[in-house]
Amino acid sequence: MNRRALLIGVAALGGCSVLPSQPYQARRDWPLVVRRPTVRPAAPRGRVLLVRGLAAAPGVEARGIQWLEPDGSLHVDYWEQWAVPPAQAMEDDLRQWLAASGRFAAVIGPGSRLDADVVLEGELTALVGDPGKREARASAALVLLDQRPSRLKVLLQQTVTGTAPLTSREPAAIVAALQAAAAAMLAAAETAVVRAMAA
Secondary structure, three states, X not given: OOHHHHHHHHHHHOOOOOOOOOOOOOOEEEOOOOOOOOXXXXXXXXXXXXXXXXXXXXXXXXXXXXXXXXXXXXXXXXEEEEOOOXXXXXXXXHHHHHHOOOOOOEEEOOOOOOOOOXXXXXXXXXXXXXXXXXXXXXXXXXXXEEOOHHHOEEEEEEEEEEEEEOOOOOHHHHHHHHHHHHHHXXXXXXXXHHHHHHO
């Protein structure tokens, strides 16, 4: 085979493909922004709460939306994902939620110049849809510390959970249910923190 015939053959192969034709699928970024339904003014004589951080438990650090398959395996979607890592989003949501509760003089983050009376930190342990049970679930393990010099002690060490109905396996329905479950979890966190501080 001469060189010219080889080049013609290569050019002809350029129009062929051994890969199956698939429609283009773009990734979708979903917001995980959950806000308290009512906003109350800050309590002037309340304590200053520092929400130090919300880490991600193993398996929860991925941005892909997660749900359980019928065989019990965990599906982490590649095309449907949170706009930011879920623990990062939930940390901001937790801070905003507690600030809107009206229970504190201020709710601050790391780096604030205010001196905090109590410190809240924890770990996001689950944010998953379960179509088999028709339920979405969010949970976090929280630790609340009174760090005033005369009262230094652990006030709370508890896992809080929120659930919401899941009516479909469609990604949009799973996202909506997870957002509702996250809101229920934050409401449970508020209740737990307020009770611990009142005890």
